[in-house]
Amino acid sequence: MDTARRGETTTMTVPGPQAPRTRNDAEIVLAAEDLWLIYPTAEQPSLRGVTFRARAGEFIGITGPSGAGKSTLLACLQGLVPRSVTAETTGSVRVFGHDVLTGTLGADGSRIGLVLQDAEAQIVGMTVAEDLAFGPENYGVPPAEIRRRISRALAAVGLDGMAGRDTYALSGGQKQRLAIASVLMLEPDVILLDEPTSELDPVGKAEVFEVVDRLRRESATTIVMVEHELDRLAAMADRILVVDQGRIAADGTPAELLADVALFLRTGGERPPAAAELDWRLRSAGIPLDDEPSTDLVTVLARITALAEKHA
Amino acid sequence: MPVGYSVYRPTGSTIHTGIDPRVKMAWLGTMFTLALMFNGPAVLGALLVALLVTARAAKLTFGDLRPYLFLSLWLTTLSVAIWPTYVHGGHLLGHVGFVTVTSDGLLFGLAMGFRISIMIVSASLWMMITAPQLIAAGLLAMGLPHKAGVALASAIRFIPFMNAERTTIMEAQRARGADLGSGGPIRRVSNSVPALIPLFSRAFVTAQNLSIAMDARGLGASPHRTSALELRFGRRDRILVLAALAAVVIAVLCRIAGFGVLLGSYL
Amino acid sequence: MSEPLIQVRDVEFRYPGHSPVLHGVDLTIDRGEFVALLGQNGAGKTTLAKHFNGLLTPTKGQVLVGGKPTSALSLTELARQVGYCYQNPDHQIFAPTVDKEVRFGPDNLGLPDAAELADRALALVGLTAQREANPFVLGRGQRQLLAVASIIAMDPPVLVVDEPTTGMDLAGAERIMRLLASWVADGRTIIVITHDMDVVAEFIPRSVVMAHGEVLADGPTEHVLRRSDLLPEARLLAPPAITVSDELSRFGVGRCGTIRDVADDLVHILGGRDAGRV
Numbered sequence: 042m043d044t045a046r047r048g049e050t051t052t053m054t055v056p057g058p059q060a061p062r063t064r065n066d067a068e069i070v071l072a073a074e075d076l077w078l079i080y081p082t083a084e085q086p087s088l089r090g091v092t093f094r095a096r097a098g099e100f101i102g103i104t105g106p107s108g109a110g111k112s113t114l115l116a117c118l119q120g121l122v123p124r125s126v127t128a129e130t131t132g133s134v135r136v137f138g139h140d141v142l143t144g145t146l147g148a149d150g151s152r153i154g155l156v157l158q159d160a161e162a163q164i165v166g167m168t169v170a171e172d173l174a175f176g177p178e179n180y181g182v183p184p185a186e187i188r189r190r191i192s193r194a195l196a197a198v199g200l201d202g203m204a205g206r207d208t209y210a211l212s213g214g215q216k217q218r219l220a221i222a223s224v225l226m227l228e229p230d231v232i233l234l235d236e237p238t239s240e241l242d243p244v245g246k247a248e249v250f251e252v253v254d255r256l257r258r259e260s261a262t263t264i265v266m267v268e269h270e271l272d273r274l275a276a277m278a279d280r281i282l283v284v285d286q287g288r289i290a291a292d293g294t295p296a297e298l299l300a301d302v303a304l305f306l307r308t309g310g311e312r313p314p315a316a317a318e319l320d321w322r323l324r325s326a327g328i329p330l331d332d333e334p335s336t337d338l339v340t341v342l343a344r345i346t347a348l349a350e351k352h353a
Numbered sequence: 354m355p356v357g358y359s360v361y362r363p364t365g366s367t368i369h370t371g372i373d374p375r376v377k378m379a380w381l382g383t384m385f386t387l388a389l390m391f392n393g394p395a396v397l398g399a400l401l402v403a404l405l406v407t408a409r410a411a412k413l414t415f416g417d418l419r420p421y422l423f424l425s426l427w428l429t430t431l432s433v434a435i436w437p438t439y440v441h442g443g444h445l446l447g448h449v450g451f452v453t454v455t456s457d458g459l460l461f462g463l464a465m466g467f468r469i470s471i472m473i474v475s476a477s478l479w480m481m482i483t484a485p486q487l488i489a490a491g492l493l494a495m496g497l498p499h500k501a502g503v504a505l506a507s508a509i510r511f512i513p514f515m516n517a518e519r520t521t522i523m524e525a526q527r528a529r530g531a532d533l534g535s536g537g538p539i540r541r542v543s544n545s546v547p548a549l550i551p552l553f554s555r556a557f558v559t560a561q562n563l564s565i566a567m568d569a570r571g572l573g574a575s576p577h578r579t580s581a582l583e584l585r586f587g588r589r590d591r592i593l594v595l596a597a598l599a600a601v602v603i604a605v606l607c608r609i610a611g612f613g614v615l616l617g618s619y620l
Numbered sequence: 621m622s623e624p625l626i627q628v629r630d631v632e633f634r635y636p637g638h639s640p641v642l643h644g645v646d647l648t649i650d651r652g653e654f655v656a657l658l659g660q661n662g663a664g665k666t667t668l669a670k671h672f673n674g675l676l677t678p679t680k681g682q683v684l685v686g687g688k689p690t691s692a693l694s695l696t697e698l699a700r701q702v703g704y705c706y707q708n709p710d711h712q713i714f715a716p717t718v719d720k721e722v723r724f725g726p727d728n729l730g731l732p733d734a735a736e737l738a739d740r741a742l743a744l745v746g747l748t749a750q751r752e753a754n755p756f757v758l759g760r761g762q763r764q765l766l767a768v769a770s771i772i773a774m775d776p777p778v779l780v781v782d783e784p785t786t787g788m789d790l791a792g793a794e795r796i797m798r799l800l801a802s803w804v805a806d807g808r809t810i811i812v813i814t815h816d817m818d819v820v821a822e823f824i825p826r827s828v829v830m831a832h833g834e835v836l837a838d839g840p841t842e843h844v845l846r847r848s849d850l851l852p853e854a855r856l857l858a859p860p861a862i863t864v865s866d867e868l869s870r871f872g873v874g875r876c877g878t879i880r881d882v883a884d885d886l887v888h889i890l891g892g893r894d895a896g897r898v
Contacts, residue, residue, distance in 0.1 A: 107789040108759065116565075125568040148575075155569040158787075162562035165503070165570075167358055167486045167510045174581035179571035187581040207357060209513035213661065223570065239787045242661040242815045244855045269789060272860075309791030312818060315860030315879050322883035328890055338860065342867055345886065349871040352890050518711070524675055525712045528704040529770065530696045530728030547724065550714035554756065558710070 070231055070263050071095040071118055076132040078113060078122065078287075087113045089287040090132070095265060097230070100257050102278035102295075103267040106310035110287040111267045112158070115233045118265070119155040120146045136231075151180050153231040154224030158239055160216035169195075169211075169219060170204040176227045187226070194222040198252045214245025218252055232256070234266040246270070253277065272314045275299055275336065283308065300334040316341045358485045358509050360477065364412035369482050373590045374491030376597075377483050383597040384475040388468045389620065390604040394460050396613035397467035404474050411482050421477045428473075429466025436462030440616065461615055485509045490582045499578055507563065515556060522551045623687050624648045625778055625809055626672055626702075631681035633667060641667045642833045645681075649811065651777070654804040656820045656841065657813045659830035660855045665813050668830070669780050672811070673702040685778075700729055703776035707783040709760075709767035718742070718758075718766055719751040725774040734773075741773035745799065761792045768796070778809045785816045797823045817859040821845055821877035829854050842875040 071094065078088040087110045095101050103111050116126050117134045120141035130142050137149045146153070154176075157163045166172030173194055177187045195201050198218040211219065217237050224232055234253065238246040250273050256262060257277055268274045274281065275295035283291040283298065285308045291298055298304075302321035305313040313321075316338040323330055323345070330344050363369060384404070391397055408418060415422075437458030444456040483491075489506040493499065523533055526547045533548050607613050628647040634640040642664045649655055657665040670676040671683045674690045683690045685701055703725075706712060715721035722741055726734035742748045745765040750758065755766055764784070771779065781800065785793035793816070801823050804810050812824060820827060820841060827844040829837040831854040837844045845851070845858045846866065865876040865885075873885045 106791055107761065119569050121565060121568060125565050150571055150574050155566075157562065157566055157569075159559075159562055161514055162559045163566035165507055165510065165563070165567060167506065170581070171486055171506075175567075176570040178579050178581060179574050181575045181577040181579050184579055184581045184583055187579070208510065209357070227571070243817075243857065244660050309794075310789045312790050315864060318879045319864065319883055322880065323886060326883070326887045328887065338864070342864065345868060346871075348890060349868070349886075353871065521706065522711045524670075525704070525706045526714075527695055528673055528675060528699055529712070529725040529774065530699045531724070532728070547714045551711055554710055554713075 067096040067098055069094050070097050070137060071265070072133075072135040073114070073117070074133045074135075076114075076117065076130065076134055078110075078117065078128050078130045080128050085287075087128075087287055088117075091284075091287070091289055093282060093289060093292060095231075095263055097263055098261050099280065100264045100266070100278045102274040102281040103265065103284060104269065104271065104274065104281060104311050105284035105290070106308050109284040109308075109310065111284050112235050114284065115155060115235050115265070115267060117142070118231075118233055119153060120150065121155075148180075151176070151227040152229050153233065154227055154229040156217070156220045156224055156232070156234045156237050158236040160213055160220065160240065163220050164208050164216060164223075166208060168204070169200065169206045169208060172208055172219060173204070173223050173226050176223055180227065190226050190228070194225045197225055197256070198222045199248070212245065213241045214248040217241065217245065217249050221249070221252055221256075229262065231263040231265070234264070234268075236267050236269065239269060250277075269311050271299065271305070271311045275314060283310075285310070296336060299336040314338075319345075358512055360480050361484055362413060362417055362481045363484070366410065366412040366482075368407070368411040369484075371587075371589060372593065373584055373586055374483050374487040375495055375584070375586075376590045376593050377479060378488075378491055378495075379594055379597050381475055381479045383600055385472060386601050387604050388471040388475075390608045391613040392461065392464050392468070392619055393613045393615040394464040394467060396607075397464050397471065401467050401471050401474070404471060404478065408474075408478055408481075411478070413478070413481060417481060418474070418477070421473050425466075425470035425473050428469050429463070432466035432469070433459060433462035436465055440619075442616070457615065461619070464615055486582070487584075490580070490584055493580065494584050500573075503567070503572065511559070514559075515552070518555050519548070519552055522555075523548050525551075624650045625686060627682075627684040628668070628671065629682045629684070631668075631671065631678040631683060633671070633676060634679050640679075640833055642678075645833075645835055647828065647835065647838065649778075649809060651809055652804065652807060653809050653826060654801065654824050655811045655826045655828060656824040657811060657828050657830065658815060658817075658820065658854065658856060660815060663830040663854065664833040665830050666782065667833075669704070669782070669811065669813050672778065672780055673704045674698040675704070696729060699725070699774060699776070701776055702778045702780060703771040703774055704780045705768050705771045705782060705784075707786065709763040712767050712770065713755045713763060716754060717751065718747060718753050718755055721755055721766060722770045722773045725770055729774055731774070737775050738773045741769040744772060744803070745769040761788070761795070764788075764792075764796065765799075768799070772803070778811070779803070780811045780813070782813045783815075784812060785814065785819050793819055815856065817845070817856060818861075821859045821861055829856065831855070842877065846875075 073091050073093055076088050076091040077086055079086040091114060105111055116122055118136060120136060122128050122130060122142060134141050136146060136153060139146050139149060164172050165175045170191060173191050174187050177190065191204055195203060198221050200215065200218055200222060208219065238249045241249065253264065253266065254277055257264060266274065278295055280293065281295055281298045282289055283304060290308060291301065291304055299314055299317045302313045302318050305311055314336055317336045320330065320334050320341050335341050387400060388397065437454045438452050440458045440461045441453060441455045442457030446454045446456060448454065486506065489502050492505065493502040526533060531547050533544055536544060611617060626649040628645055631642055631645045632640050633642040645668060657669060659665045667676065671678060671690065672685065674693060674695050677691045685693065685698060690698060713721060715724060719738065722738040723734055726737045731737060742751055745768060747762065747765055747769060755763060758766065784796045797819055800810050800812065814820060825841055826839065827841040828835055829844060829850060836850045836854055837847050845862050851858055861876055861879050861882060864879065865873050865882050868882065872889050873882055876882045876885060
């Protein structure tokens with residue numbers, strides 16, 4: 042499987058996200074070039090020669106086993122390395138054209154936001170409103186404008202009317218949605234999400250996926266999301282990267298990637314989508330399924346049914 | 354231990370909503386100053402009553418104040434029992450063991466009891482009428498450096514979380530047969546290690562992650578920081594501040610004149 | 621002994637001044653069972669599980685462990701019978717070395733063979749080589765294994781494990797589940813609190829579904845996960861393997877818990893080489 046693809050989008054043969062949200066000539070907003078990173082106390086580098094690009098408006102999914110370097114990559118993109126997160130790096134990471142490893146984003150810092158995995162440790166305020174105000178306050182946004190943005194941000198994540206609530210009393214799903222809203226308060230062009238649902242129960246997961254999907258559909262924000270739920274990710278992403286042991290093991294459209302079930306079973310990070318796994322296992326056993334491998338469950342079941350009826 | 358952020362009781366009274374938090378802080382300082390200026394039981398007793406009236410005006414109930422009132426009662430009783438040992442004057446009332454009990458001794462004990470009661474009740478009252486986020490906002494408006502204000506506000510924000518973590522950790526260790534909290538004081542400390550270490554490590558990790566999250570949201574990005582919470586001094590606030598200042602001035606004058614002062618040589 | 625290990629009889633539990641968190645719960649768990657307590661957060665599964673080792677006692681009804689009511693037993697006595705492993709290993713880990721951590725439980729219970737039990741527990745989870753290591757330098761997966769080891773070192777016949785797969789990647793989830801399954805095969809009774817449906821379908825033979833403090837369903841997993849009338853009320857979704865095997869059941873596909881099993885069945889029916897091995 043190829044490693045870096047340079048922003049090409051291929052035509053989908055299976056139902057997936059609507060027509061790609063981004064044109065081939067859209068601005069490149071994120072670019073990592075041969076990025077190597079090692080933490081001070083580590084024996085091995087956490088990132089080994091990572092190269093990838095994201096264009097404005099793309100939805101990029103990132104998967105891979107624990108410890109593969111996904112969170113580290115997002116921290117670099119957010120400009121946290123080496124300022125807040127100490128690590129030695131070589132290579133470059135350019136965000137909106139600025140090299141964030143050697144310089145800062147400056148005023149462009151508000152154009153990129155990060156939602157972390159731990160819902161609790163990213164909520165700053167005692168109340169919802171206080172937390173939402175934190176980001177814009179840091180960038181000197183006038184108070185009247187901050188108050189205006191609050192109702193919009195809450196509506197975008199389905200927490201309407203909850204500005205006065207105490208944050209400690211929120212459920213896990215609500216806390217993560219608040220975290221997303223707090224990032225939206227800065228009206229960023231890029232949102233990075235680091236496994237936002239992995240600590241949540243099914244209800245919380247559904248709430249967060251719904252919010253991210255709505256963002257994808259209703260805005261032009263570039264979204265980069267690390268996630269283990271491949272089915273949900275495949276339904277939303279334009280491209281998926283698989284990170285394994287600090288390297289990009291695969292980079293392609295959901296259709297291309299999810300058919301490579303062997304890759305997922307080998308890296309052990311995620312459960313492959315049911316349809317893809319079933320299709321692949323049957324083909325490997327020599328069962329003659331027509332046409333190209335599919336990642337759509339309805340299609341795969343229909344083909345199996347047809348075959349079984351013929352066989353009977 | 355508070356379940357929420359603090360013992361704040363939102364009753365919606367005018368005292369709660371209609372007064373700037375900086376004024377409430379000034380009021381607290383004034384109460385402490387007045388308590389120290391006087392040492393006669395009559396004046397201090399009157400101040401204590403005034404405090405209770407204020408609590409009523411803030412729509413607080415006896416239940417809210419009960420633990421603090423009982424503590425105050427206990428300390429006052431202790432005070433009345435102990436001070437006659439050191440203070441002698443006025444009428445001789447008798448002897449208890451080696452202690453010569455005089456009227457001044459009892460009255461001074463009563464006054465000291467009232468003084469500490471005023472401090473306890475006013476401090477708890479202040480916490481009950483000031484929302485924690487307004488405490489932080491008030492301090493910031495009075496010149497507290499911004500990052501210190503963020504540190505204070507986020508410390509308060511994590512009180513309920515740390516409380517919940519503490520409960521979970523204690524449960525987890527008790528489920529392993531750990532005996533947390535019996536035995537003498539020294540035993541108790543070593544028995545608490547299995548509960549304290551996980552709590553510290555959780556606090557540390559949470560703080561680290563929080564600081565990364567704050568950096569990601571631009572903490573320190575711009576020297577021109579704004580505040581969405583705008584505190585404005587109203588007319589009522591101005592009047593109250595002047596009243597507080599006047600009260601302090603009058604108290605100092607009374608002290609010098611000896612009014613409300615039982616024993617001039619004692620604080 | 622034919623006495624069920626854990627009996628829950630018409631239990632209600634409420635915190636003072638609040639409405640009940642559990643009501644009318646009946647449950648029996650026999651020796652050697654592997655049970656999943658399923659439900660969303662707030663359904664009452666953790667509250668129920670805390671009754672098994674006496675951390676909570678019912679406000680109405682009874683919980684019997686080994687035939688005796690939990691209200692009559694001390695926490696230490698119950699810890700000998702029911703081990704409780706919390707979801708986040710960092711809520712338990714405190715000792716300077718792995719070895720001391722694992723010995724904490726058995727030492728507290730005054731078990732005479734504490735050293736042997738600790739060694740065996742470390743061997744069971746594969747951490748023997750790390751016995752002198754500082755627990756805080758271990759990775760998240762290893763700390764989880766350490767937490768489980770420190771509970772199993774107390775050698776309880778019953779083990780309650782809270783959300784072992786939440787926050788884990790697939791490899792980590794499978795590793796812990798295989799470990800638990802092997803312990804059931806060795807004769808232990810294990811109760812897993814979880815909302816990870818894939819893992820339940822693959823590893824755990826009995827499921828108890830809870831919602832709003834009540835038990836909605838209790839029986840073999842392959843039946844319970846097909847109760848499409850009840851799962852939505854519990855805000856749970858059956859894993860794809862279940863719906864797929866049902867779709868294909870008319871061709872002879874059995875009640876499978878994993879896609880791999882479905883593929884194996886289909887290969888058998890349609891005639892082919894072995895289903896893909898990795």
